Amino acid sequence: MKFDHYKTDGFYDEMFTADGKPREGASVLVDALEGFSDEEMRRRQQAADVAFLNQGITFTVYGDKEGRERIFPFDIVPRIVPASDWAVLERGLQQRIRALDRFVDDVYHDAHIIKDGVIPEAVVRTSKGFRDQCIGLDPPKGIWCHISGIDFVRDGDGRYYVLEDNLRTPSGVSYVLENREVMKKVLPEIMGRMSIKPVTQYPIQLLETLQHLSGKSDPTVVLLTPGIYNSAYFEHSYLAQKMGIELVEGSDLIVDGGEVKMRTTRGLRRVDVIYRRIDDDFLDPAAFRGDSLLGVRGLMDVYRAGNVALANAPGTGVADDKVVYPYVPSMIEHYLQEKPILPNVPTFVCWDDKQREHVLGNLDKLVVKAANESGGYGMLIGPSASKEEREAFAAKIRDNPRNYIAQPTLALSRVPTRIGNGFEGRHVDLRPYVLNGRSIHVLPGGLTRVALRKGSLVVNSSQGGGSKDTWVLADNGGQ
DSSP states (O other): OOOOTOOOOOOTSSOOOOOOOOOOOHHHHHHHHHHHHHHHHHHHHHHHHHHHHHHEEEOOOOOOOTTTTOOEEEEEEEEOOOOHHHHHHHHHHHHHHHHHHHHHHHHHHTTTHHHSSSSSSHHHHHHTTOGGGGGOOOOOOOOOOOOOOEEEEEEEESOHHHEEEEEEOOOOOHHHHHHHHHHHHHHHHHTTOBOOOOOOHHHHHHHHHHHHHHHSSSSEEEEEOOOOTTTTTTHHHHHHHHOEEEEEEEGGGEEEETTTEETTTTEEEEOOEEEEEEEEEHHHHTSSOTOOOOSTTTTTHHHHHHEEEEEOOGGGGGGGOOGGGGGGGHHIIIOOOOOOSSSSSSOOETHHHHHHHHHHHHTTTTEEETTTTTTTTTTGGGSSSHHHHHHHHHHHHHHHHGGGEEEOOOOOOOOEEEEETTTEEEEEEEOEEEEESSEEEOOOOOOOEESTTOOOOOOOOOGGGGEEEEEESSSSTOO
């Protein structure tokens, strides 16, 4: 299956240079794929699709009329990340997480960053992720952000830019692990010829990160899920199984004698660490939303007493706010006295009068995002929006300016994707996962999401996106 007719169309392509030559480390893959007939490529893609179907690798679209569960679309042409690129990303991510962790701790204690004028107090205090209940709180080991997913895009200039920070309950890592397992089955001979960093160690490293939060040598760790109707339930059950820990719902846990205990067939059993995949609002009805049926009443009291650890720590959502995101480079300089290794996408905050007027005057050129939405919801892509859609969004911005940011439309990089009987470029982003425990570990790779619709810049699975395996090379030759 040849790349003879493949065009980069002026975009930065992750596999080919502008003159059509394979990029560093990609020649082995390109040669191998060109050695396949159309029928062979179709057969291997079908094998991958069947594997995903049989393993029930699904996601849920809220409000979908055709059924809740969907198989996550997958393209067998991987994205390659050269070793030199990854080295920069890894150092930049570690730096960013160190600063964000310091920020969360600071805003719930002395708030030096506000007093020093680095970030306005109003931005922090009006964040939906800021929790008064966490003021003065000291999490186990002093760590707030244990599991993070940081989104990147590569622009037309070839540079990676941080698009957003996901610090509450980032999802998607199960697809990273499953994508790799499927690729081992459908392209084994190619993988065997390239030095690709493994990802299979993630569940072990995640468990070690969680266990580190307890002072015990053999703590009881559980994963707390909202239940089967949550869009990421597949991932919750997958990770619990891979780590060999119990998957529990709020009704399985109880606060008893100042401890959190799990109901088992042998009676109550103390729980030491909870990897919670429930938002703060629903975690403890006694501390947050009183109408929540998902959490555990009294959990925060046990947490404050130091008798249970929570990951991520409650309150980390303040650093997950898209209006806080523009200040992260300044946080890095403030807390670490270092220059940011990875740049942000230029961002306008609509709470600022001058920047808001610029946004309102250029809606046809900008992407506007709501501060606390995800999954591609609450977003306006100005260049492709109708006049009526832009006017409707302008009204929303004027009504609640604190809730919106805007960014220029980037020329996201593309990766060849199998479309019909040929290859076409499709836009991608990248979400690496970071574990912060005894040390800060970055999973080599991450979830490459691909916008399968031609010309689309929206990669979210709920908006027609799919995924690819991400091959981080151990050396730039890929051999």
